[in-house]
Amino acid sequence: MLKRGLSPSIRTYHAFFDVLTTAEEVLDLLHQMEVTGCKPVSETYMMLIRKLSRWRQFESVFRLWDEMHENGLSPDRSAYIVLIHGLFLNGKLDDAFKYYGEMKAKGFPPxxxxxxxxxxxxxxxxxxxxxxxxxxxxxxxxxxxxxxxxxxxxxxxxxxxxxxxxxxxxxx
Structure with missing residues (x-):
């Protein structure tokens, strides 16, 4: 697409993210997305956090969570739920409880x-x-x-x- 002068949309990137099978591919595409000027949105981060949690790539999960903040995107209730479930289902119980408390402190109902x-x-x-x-x-x-x-x-x-x-x- 890029060679033909076409810029992929956020939906195009989301479709690509959906079919990728390794954390490295996902993170490389995220970098390429940012280089081409397509900014990730909250849904992008939630999709990637969910996917990386399934693969137990928690260093990358936490990096994306921080990057979301750095890019001015405050996590909403849905983002917290995605993160908490990914952590809980993979045995990261203390971390899940930490973010659960943070979510409730921000006024988001579980x-x-x-x-x-x-x-x-x-x-x-x-x-x-x-x-x-x-x-x-x-x-x-x-x-x-x-x-x-x-x-x-x-x-x-x-x-x-x-x-x-x-x-x-x-x-x-």
Whole structure:
């Protein structure tokens, strides 16, 4: 496109981001996007934070979060929820709780799913010797009222394995 003198739009870049398969490709394209004068918007950052969180690239996630601030884009409720969920689902519980507190301090109400997630974690932390309670809370959070899973297949497997080993990594 660039060789033909065409400038990609933000939507074009978002479509490219969607199909990339490595953190390096994503960050290279983000740099190229900025070089061509196409400024990332909040949705760009949320998309990339979600994608990089799935790949457990948290150094890049935090760098993008900071870059978002530097570019004058204040995170809204949706951005916080994307970040908190990515951190929580990858075992970065202290970080998730930190940003949860920051979100609430800014006056953004948590969505019910986020609230349940944090409460399940806190319940497990308070009852550190009783992993059964946390397992019940975890299962309740990760399944809807009919018992069907609410997660993507990869995340479901991670959660299932964590429940199998009694979530020992959560017990502080």
């Amino acid at each position: 969505e019910p799913k986020t609230e349940e997630m944090i409460q399940a974690w806190l319940s497990g932390k308070e009852t550190s010797g009783q992993s059964g309670i946390l397992q019940v809370e975890g299962r309740r959070f990760f399944q809807d009222s009919s018992g069907r899973n609410r997660l993507e297949p990869q995340t479901h497997l991670l959660v299932k394995e964590l429940l199998r080993v009694n979530l020992k990594w959560l017990m502080f």
